[in-house]
Amino acid sequence: MAEKPEPVKVLYCPTCSLPAEYCEFGSDFEKCKPWLIKNAPELYPDLLKEADEKEAERVSEQLHSVGISSIGADGSASSVQSGETSSSKQEEVKRLPGGKIKKKVRQEVVIEKVVRNKRKSITIIKGLELFGIKLSDASKKLGKKFATGASVVKGPTEKEQIDVQGDIAYDIVEFITETWPDVPETAIYFIEDGKKVPAA
Structure with a gap:
């Protein structure tokens, strides 16, 4: 058994x-x-x-x-x-894993104008979140101020940025410094011909 x-x-x-x-x-x-x-x-x-x-x-x-x-x-x-x-x-x-040294993130706002389809311009704003600004709120304010479409999207480096329809680079610096006093004008840069140029 x-x-x-x-x-x-x-x-x-x-x-x-x-x-x-x-x-x-x-x-x-x-x-x-x-x-x-x-x-x-x-x-x-x-x-x-x-x-x-x-x-x-x-x-x-x-x-x-x-x-x-x-x-x-x-x-x-x-x-x-x-x-x-x-x-x-x-x-x-x-130090990061693998012995690489972590770079301290500089607080700066970068504004870039991109022309698509030879006519349409898009103004890209990066770095507002480094100043404690909520990007969704910022995109609403930008859309309202410039009467255009503005949305938060993931950029090529997987970081979030604000895409605003149209060329608003001429007024954007003044609007950012007035709306968010924490962002100094010296921390705002434009990308011109692939180079970073201070706005101030």
Whole structure:
């Protein structure tokens, strides 16, 4: 007579309610990670390694904040000058994955006139959002002021910009500085013959 097989015990995640081995396919894997590390580390060994690296990083940051740069094999701690610590922290912030240095985004509004079909002009305005201006509101105001169509679209670099029908470059600087006083005239530029020219 065949022996009755033992029922399989399934470990369910309390966060996403899926079996633990399917958590990575759930809606929010990040929230499941702490529970998985504690209760099912054998299913996700990479998570354990990631957690160890984060812990090591956290400890080194704490040491930096109190002025200790490293702990030697003999247990002696070497200290760092506070000036060095802050500069190294600033350097860490600016670096992107792969060691590339992140460029600080300059707050500027760029206005470009594009002629389509040899007749139609479109004035493109980029960078208003850097001054805390909601682009949808700005496009409505521009459309109303110049009695034309204005819409928020994604540009070639996937950044949002405002496209205004017609050539409104002649009045646009004055309108921007009057409507949004946070935008200084010195931060507005025109694109002329492929070159950036200050509006002021």
